[in-house]
Amino acid sequence: MSGQSTIPWFSDFLGVAYRYYDLRMNVVPLFSERKKATNLWNETIRWWSEHSIKIRFVETGDDYWFVMGAESQRPQSNKSFFKILPKSEHYERFKRGHGGEAFLRLGTFSKKYKKDVKDNAECNCGHIKEDHEEGSDYDACLMEDCECKKFETFQVILLKKKKTITDIEFLQESQVKDDPLAWNCLYVNKYQKNE
Numbered sequence: 001m002s003g004q005s006t007i008p009w010f011s012d013f014l015g016v017a018y019r020y021y022d023l024r025m026n027v028v029p030l031f032s033e034r035k036k037a038t039n040l041w042n043e044t045i046r047w048w049s050e051h052s053i054k055i056r057f058v059e060t061g062d063d064y065w066f067v068m069g070a071e072s073q074r075p076q077s078n079k080s081f082f083k084i085l086p087k088s089e090h091y092e093r094f095k096r097g098h099g100g101e102a103f104l105r106l107g108t109f110s111k112k113y114k115k116d117v118k119d120n121a122e123c124n125c126g127h128i129k130e131d132h133e134e135g136s137d138y139d140a141c142l143m144e145d146c147e148c149k150k151f152e153t154f155q156v157i158l159l160k161k162k163k164t165i166t167d168i169e170f171l172q173e174s175q176v177k178d179d180p181l182a183w184n185c186l187y188v189n190k191y192q193k194n195e
């Protein structure tokens with residue numbers, strides 16, 4: 001593929017969220033700071049031609065490689081993205097439900113505690129805030145059989161700008177040789193490193 005091998009690989013982000021929003025599934029690479037996300041959008045993703053954006057999910061056991069790249073109108077600041085992530089419920093839901101299209105947006109990810117959220121906010125244990133003990137130091141979950149000792153939740157904020165992705169594929173590692181983007185990613189970031 002022309003030029004693919006010269007585009008640097010970027011993996012300095014926290015993970016990927018999958019959310020329904022605006023009728024379509026959103027694929028959301030996550031950052032700790034809004035500024036980092038905004039900069040990356042302005043320097044790189046903004047210049048991507050929408051029809052050329054590709055996302056590949058390469059499954060390797062319980063993990064998968066998130067791989068994303070595109071042709072850019074500003075090749076000198078182009079980047080391709082990758083991250084090795086554990087398969088999650090959200091990932092599986094996206095895999096079943098995307099229907100061949102998704103929105104790409106960037107987002108920020110932060111931890112929230114009981115004082116930061118509304119009564120119906122859901123803890124990472126799956127139970128809502130009201131099901132947790134009152135009090136600032138002790139807020140263990142009161143639901144039977146729940147091991148949760150402290151209310152904690154993750155908040156994802158989506159940035160407004162978005163691009164449409166229509167080239168989405170799920171692959172097994174044995175299939176990457178036939179896919180230039182996925183192959184380049186694993187070649188550079190896995191096989192070459194293990195040589």
Ligand SMILES: [Zn+2]
Pocket residue numbers: 123125126127141142143146147148
């Ligand atoms: Zn709980």
Ligand SMILES: [Zn+2]
Pocket residue numbers: 123124125126127132140141148149150151152
């Ligand atoms: Zn909890």
